[in-house]
Amino acid sequence: MSGIIIIGNVSDDPFAIDIGHMCGQREDIADIISLKVYANTEFCPRFISDEEDFEHIGRSLEGKTVVICSTATSHTRGSLAMRTLILARGAKDNGAKKVVLVEPDLFFSAQDRGPHLDAGDEARPLDDQKKFDGQPFTSKLYAELLRMAGVDAVVTVHNHSSKVQTLFSNAFKGEFHNLLPYELYADYIKYSDMVVTGKLGDNLILVAPDHGAAPFVNAVHEALDLPKASRMVMEKNRTGERQVSMQVGADSDIQLKDIAGKDVIILDDMVRTGNTVVECCKLLWEGRPNKVCFGVTHFYSSPEGRENLNSPYLSEILALNTIPSILNRDSQGRLRKKIVVLKIEKWIARFLLQTMGEIQRVAKFERDFYSVDMSSKNPRWRPRDWR
Numbered sequence: 518m519s520g521i522i523i524i525g526n527v528s529d530d531p532f533a534i535d536i537g538h539m540c541g542q543r544e545d546i547a548d549i550i551s552l553k554v555y556a557n558t559e560f561c562p563r564f565i566s567d568e569e570d571f572e573h574i575g576r577s578l579e580g581k582t583v584v585i586c587s588t589a590t591s592h593t594r595g596s597l598a599m600r601t602l603i604l605a606r607g608a609k610d611n612g613a614k615k616v617v618l619v620e621p622d623l624f625f626s627a628q629d630r631g632p633h634l635d636a637g638d639e640a641r642p643l644d645d646q647k648k649f650d651g652q653p654f655t656s657k658l659y660a661e662l663l664r665m666a667g668v669d670a671v672v673t674v675h676n677h678s679s680k681v682q683t684l685f686s687n688a689f690k691g692e693f694h695n696l697l698p699y700e701l702y703a704d705y706i707k708y709s710d711m712v713v714t715g716k717l718g719d720n721l722i723l724v725a726p727d728h729g730a731a732p733f734v735n736a737v738h739e740a741l742d743l744p745k746a747s748r749m750v751m752e753k754n755r756t757g758e759r760q761v762s763m764q765v766g767a768d769s770d771i772q773l774k775d776i777a778g779k780d781v782i783i784l785d786d787m788v789r790t791g792n793t794v795v796e797c798c799k800l801l802w803e804g805r806p807n808k809v810c811f812g813v814t815h816f817y818s819s820p821e822g823r824e825n826l827n828s829p830y831l832s833e834i835l836a837l838n839t840i841p842s843i844l845n846r847d848s849q850g851r852l853r854k855k856i857v858v859l860k861i862e863k864w865i866a867r868f869l870l871q872t873m874g875e876i877q878r879v880a881k882f883e884r885d886f887y888s889v890d891m892s893s894k895n896p897r898w899r900p901r902d903w904r
Contacts, residue, residue, distance in 0.1 A: 520580065522582070522584065524546050524585055526585055527597070532586055541875075541878060551565060560600050562600075562603060579614075580612070582616075583617070584616075585605065587620040588622070590841065598659065598662075601666075616668050618670070619865060625656045626676055626681045627678075629680040630649050633646070635657070664689070669692060671692070674815075675697055675839075677729075694872075699739075699740045700886075701861065702740075703741045703742075706782065706812075712780035714743055715779075717745040723747070724751065725748070725750045725783075726753060761796050763797050781808065782835075783797055783812065784813075785813050788815070788822060790821050799828075808832040811831055811835070815839050816834075817840060818849070820850075827852060833857065834855055837860075838860050857890070860887060860888040863886050863887055867879055
């Protein structure tokens, strides 16, 4: 690991510290970089070098790869983004060969269109363009700023926007890595006691809440290697800004009558208000399943979301810590009794080690590639780590 430096854009960020440790970095991040803030609130980091070395001024990172871990914390996304830009420029100004940004929930991905037609946008109707009249195409700007600052590669998790994926892939020329966590969900579903899968999966139903989620549901189904597990695809109709209606898709493999007595898991990339998933759960209960769970990658904890997801129609929630605040028991609120978080630091570290050719270090993550965080309020909690 002598050629790799792993840092965070916030002091004492546990996510960055854990990834550094799992990648074999012995130095504390605080001994690698000083994340200074001036009295006027301006951010001015400094990579720490030998004070007596006057021969390598501006070249202390020569030949090294710098990995910047950026996760949502008490700082705003705008603040974190600016810190990343400055850190990347600082790394390149001091000779870094390569700068990699690890941002599990890629910032500004919701702002994936502007008022004008862009490459691949010829099919956008005028009324869709009008929705963005006066707005910037911020996700494109973000990609351009990262490149300008010196970022060479971006690693993110389960990005929901095909437009963002295309523009980042073009901007980073093959160095945009959108990691899909299907193996995380599959492993926990198969080997924990959250659900009863049955012989070869005959007691398990995987549900896509809309057609956009179907490819990911298919990927989880393949990773499970339970050929008798069934899949259902729902159709969502938006009837208002926060109102939706749900129905089973006509092209779904199974219908409501086929889920009676079985364990059901809805899988999606993100949840904000929880309205859609609760409506989906309500409809599924008409089929009289044994339980209905929800697996979601990006969990935006908010009072409205916690209120909606506390619904009796939802038995349990499986989330990732791409947004680390979900680990906070206060952020979980009443959901503590039904939420389980799969921590992805090992999984990210494994990917970084693979890309760096550290094959021997990768082997230790062959089975142990994530951790489980669960409140003692959860009925399935046991006084020991499951993994």
